[in-house]
Amino acid sequence: MSQYKYQSGFGSHFSSEDERCPNSLPVGQNSPQQCPYGLYAEQLSGSAFTAPRTENVRTWLYRKLPSAVHKPFKRYEGSKYLSQNWDEQPPNPNQMRWKPFDIPAKEQETITFVDGFHTVCGAGDARARHGLAIHIYLCNTSMDNSAFYNSDGDLLIVPQQGVLDITTELGRMTVSPNEICVIPQGIRFAVKIDSLSRGYILEVYDGHFCLPDLGPIGANGLANPRDFETPVAWFDDTAGKEYQVISKFQGSLFVATQNHSIFDVVAWHGNYVPYKYDLSKFMVINSVSFDHCDPSIFTVLTCPSLRPGTAIADFVIFPPRWSVQEHTFRPPYYHRNCMSEFMGLILGRYEAKEDDFAPGGGTLHSIMTPHGPDVKCFEGASNAKLKPERIADGTQAFMFESSLSLAVTKWGEHTCQKLDAQYYECWQALKSNFKI
Structure with a gap:
């Protein structure tokens, strides 16, 4: 795992390029007439163009092919227990406690991170961009030649058992129990595991996660910005395979195919990034x-x-x-x-x-x-x-x-x-x- 590299800071504007392609970031222009190495420029916006500067988040990606190059989406039936139906049970005000959720053995059924979404509770509507959902993930198999992205909101992932080896469009990171990671809305990622894995997911539809204000605490305390890490640019150099792109859209899953790697971003810069945090560093x-x-x-x-x-x-x-x-x-x-x-x-x-x-x-x-x-x-x-x-x-x-x-x-x-x-x-x- 040591080959994975990180930049530190929360809410910072980062820039990164794969060391195999030096000078792949355009200088002084986000979308030049011709990008270095024949790359395509693509902007990923996590806020409205006209959002205030303090809330405006976006990242420029320089990739081999635009993400638009894929076949049409079709319904994906892999996840049986992902739900946004908050009316399927009568209301229940009682205190509730769950014993540890079972992880299916691989011999019974192979379940990836995406297929292992199990929604416990939630409120609101992803279409109205208001609300949240709480999921448990239970998986026993790595994602292979596929990636997932959430059109509905941010995902805060809390591993409880098993290390997650996560590849995102912006680079790779490993997330162990007692660490967390956040994958913002729209960023594509894949999860590999080396053992049975279980954890918790908080999904929010309204906006993005941020650090709380500190008020009288002052400048230092709680989770310090410098302790958050985001990956550096890395691209997949394999070719000739078919890849699946799985999308969560309005609470349902869809899948499209493409004949090039999803992880083909050679360089990027911006402040809309995935990140991880070690909970032991909390002050x-x-x-x-x-x-x-x-x-x-x-x-x-x-x-x-x-x-x-x-x-x-x-x-x-x-x-x-x-x-x-x-x-x-x-x-x-x-x-x-x-x-x-x-x-x-x-x-x-x-x-x-x-x-x-x-x-x-x-x-x-x-x-x-x-x-x-x-x-x-x-x-x-x-x-x-x-x-x-x-x-x-x-x-x-x-x-x-x-x-x-x-x-x-x-x-x-x-x-x-x-x-x-x-x-x-x-x-x-x-x-x-x-x-x-």
């Missing part, structure tokens, strides 16, 4: 006095809505850290929220629910559905000696949080057969300690 901000900050203090990335301070989706983590507060119930407080909260566990044991919440599973606490520490956690934290201590070592839990009310799919509630019907029992032994 935790926490209380050193009493009480504790709201979980928003752990936000890595956000996709803002049109309402200030309110997100279509936040990606929040609960990493290893020191717990220092005095005269305080330190675990997460009992809570009802105007946001939807989907939690996943990459590794370890989550401090608020150490039993029965396992890596590769999930929980969903819907809008205004109460939740909080289980009996064991409450009793232990209420009587613990309050001294500085490390918590969550060897653990990485995360949350997809949204202002939208999420509907669970039929696969999520029934077909996967992983929904834990006894989840509610973890609070039933809590007793009244009220005294006069």
Whole structure:
């Protein structure tokens, strides 16, 4: 994996050319009359042309053939559990917890990253460019001579088991558990694996992920821009094969064929790029006095809505850290929220629910559905000696949080057969300690 090269920085304007073709980037002109090496110039726009400069994102690609050179798209039936039908199940406000989702053995059925999309819940409409979907990916086979792109929005990918070897139009990157990557809308990519792979995907329709504002925190903290990495230019030099281009468009999948490599970009420059981030580099901000900050203090990335301070989706983590507060119930407080909260566990044991919440599973606490520490956690934290201590070592839990009310799919509630019907029992032994 060491041959993969990266540039650092979030939101930067990058330029890159494959080292096999020096001076392949035009100088001072995006679309010259004739590009170096006989390449074609193609712009990939991730925002409206007239978007404000601070929000305007696009990248110029210099490739062997334009991406328009392909046969017509036809319906693709490979993914059985990808859904945008939020009405297929009656609403369910109950707390939900899923046991780890099963990865099919290769001997049973070969499933690629794209075929392994399983939609758990979501809201909104990709056609209206508003909403999100949460998926689990379960795959046992690499994508071969094919690539995928999402016309509906950005994909934030959180591997939980297995390393993802991702080739994008702009270059290659490896993403391991405890790392994440974001593939922006429209960028084509392929995923290879060397073992059974499982993870989580947050898809947003409205806009793009960005870093949260820091406010009183100041200039430094949380996820620092310099720790994000984007690949450098690399092109596939093979020829004479047929390739599949799979597109997710308005919630459905389509496929087209072409007789040249999808990954033929020799050089590029711009600020619309795929990127990865190592979650261990997150700079935790926490209380050193009493009480504790709201979980928003752990936000890595956000996709803002049109309402200030309110997100279509936040990606929040609960990493290893020191717990220092005095005269305080330190675990997460009992809570009802105007946001939807989907939690996943990459590794370890989550401090608020150490039993029965396992890596590769999930929980969903819907809008205004109460939740909080289980009996064991409450009793232990209420009587613990309050001294500085490390918590969550060897653990990485995360949350997809949204202002939208999420509907669970039929696969999520029934077909996967992983929904834990006894989840509610973890609070039933809590007793009244009220005294006069």
